[in-house]
Amino acid sequence: DVVMTQTPVSLSVSLGGQVSISCRSSQSLVHNNGNTYLSWYLQKPGQSPQLLIYKVSNRFSGISDRFSGSGSGTDFTLKISRVEPDDLGVYYCGQGTQYPYTFGAGTKLELK
Amino acid sequence: EVQILETGGGLVKPGGSLRLSCATSGFNFNDYFMNWVRQAPGKGLEWVAQIRNKNYNYATYYAESLEGRVTISRDDSKSSVYLQVSSLRAEDTAIYYCTRRAGDFWGPGTMVTVSS
Numbered sequence: 001d002v003v004m005t006q007t008p009v010s011l012s013v014s015l016g017g018q019v020s021i022s023c024r025s026s027q028s029l030v031h032n033n034g035n036t037y038l039s040w041y042l043q044k045p046g047q048s049p050q051l052l053i054y055k056v057s058n059r060f061s062g063i064s065d066r067f068s069g070s071g072s073g074t075d076f077t078l079k080i081s082r083v084e085p086d087d088l089g090v091y092y093c094g095q096g097t098q099y100p101y102t103f104g105a106g107t108k109l110e111l112k
Numbered sequence: 113e114v115q116i117l118e119t120g121g122g123l124v125k126p127g128g129s130l131r132l133s134c135a136t137s138g139f140n141f142n143d144y145f146m147n148w149v150r151q152a153p154g155k156g157l158e159w160v161a162q163i164r165n166k167n168y169n170y171a172t173y174y175a176e177s178l179e180g181r182v183t184i185s186r187d188d189s190k191s192s193v194y195l196q197v198s199s200l201r202a203e204d205t206a207i208y209y210c211t212r213r214a215g216d217f218w219g220p221g222t223m224v225t226v227s228s
Binding site: 001050 | 157159162174175176209214218219220
């Protein structure tokens, strides 16, 4: 199975600040078709996860441009700029390149 | 508007079975792969199963930890997907989410509690 390692486990940020979350996979996430199926999700307290970024760097419909994804192969990053109160929660990376699909353990974003 | 709603969760004794349902609307269900993902209390996300669409012969895939105990199925005429889980164990206690594709849309989830 592809192991997804997310760091850090938690982050404290001031409103208006910027943060980065790292996600590393134990194997390349480049699919045979050339796509890299690495996604980022945010789970706000008491809610279902929501998709933020798909295929490494594509923002999902309605997602602010304050969220950006980058990376390739096995090394990926989510950046959040100008952090707002509604950004708080747990962020997960997930891979859909290889079965079984797997997720990182999550990064909790809290207010400083 | 895409809508996904899971039902069928509840309290079940160890060794018991449950059939979870996921009703969808707002998109052409026939075009999409559908997945189940679960989340144990206070824990992270765990992918459970996927069923592809008719174009891919409704192929199914399962997490190894559950293989043999779960069956995913779909009814395109009802825009619904199902998850049959048997031989339930305490460690199967979780919120079970239905997702479109690998997770572009999620339902609110249905809670399954396995306890005597």
